[in-house]
Amino acid sequence: MDLTQYVDQLRQELAVAAAAGGDEARALAERLTAPLESAARLTLLNALSAAADEITADLAPGSVDVRLRGIDPEFVVTPPPAAETFDAKAEYEALMAAQVPPPPPAAPDAADDGGTARINLRLPAHVKARVEEAASRDGLSVNAWLVRAVSGAVDGSDARSGPKSGRRDGWSPGNNFTGWVR
Missing domain, CATH: 1.10.20 (Histone, subunit A)
Incomplete structure (x- = not known):
């Protein structure tokens, strides 16, 4: 100038x-x-x-x-730095989630005609954060996690356990172990 x-x-x-x-x-x-x-x-x-x-x-x-x-x-x-930064904890959790197969999606209800309905749900910020953490931990989107939780609450089953696999060896989506054995 x-x-x-x-x-x-x-x-x-x-x-x-x-x-x-x-x-x-x-x-x-x-x-x-x-x-x-x-x-x-x-x-x-x-x-x-x-x-x-x-x-x-x-x-x-x-x-x-x-x-x-x-x-x-x-x-x-x-200019301000890009919003994307490296988060070692998030990378580790993503890697661990990739190694564990995600639970299978909930089976559709017999009465489900395949249509969807939209609702607005207002959650306190601390509850929303816990929902996001739980969905991430289960390898689901927030919407899929909420659908599973509401279906479980309406049906009276434990929404966190997901559908039962019916396997004889006792394996279910929540019983995964990772690591080394000697």
Whole structure:
């Protein structure tokens, strides 16, 4: 950003103000404008830095910096980082969930005609967070987990256990073990 035009405008305004004081004031203003140029540039830089600080406060975690290139300031804008960050715990849980087969989906009711209905459900934030954790733990979407939970509550069965597999060896979706054996 070239500050010369702003410094020149300040010099012209000072000359106009000094002209009202006569020839002696005009001559004094002309002698003072050269030393005042650096002070004017410094004042403008301070104003630009303050403006950059205000913008940075609104842009956080991004930022705006003022840097000098010679005698001219330059703005450097750093955008906020991408929302996607590495979460080791989430990666580990995703890996573990991939190793355990998800429970089979609930069998449709005999009376189910295949149609769906939409409802709005309002949950307190802490309950919503627990539902999301439970759905993630069971390898289901929140909607599928809620459908299974409501079906289990209406039918009187344990919604968390999911449908029974009917296997003779006792295996069911909730009885998985992983690890090493010697």
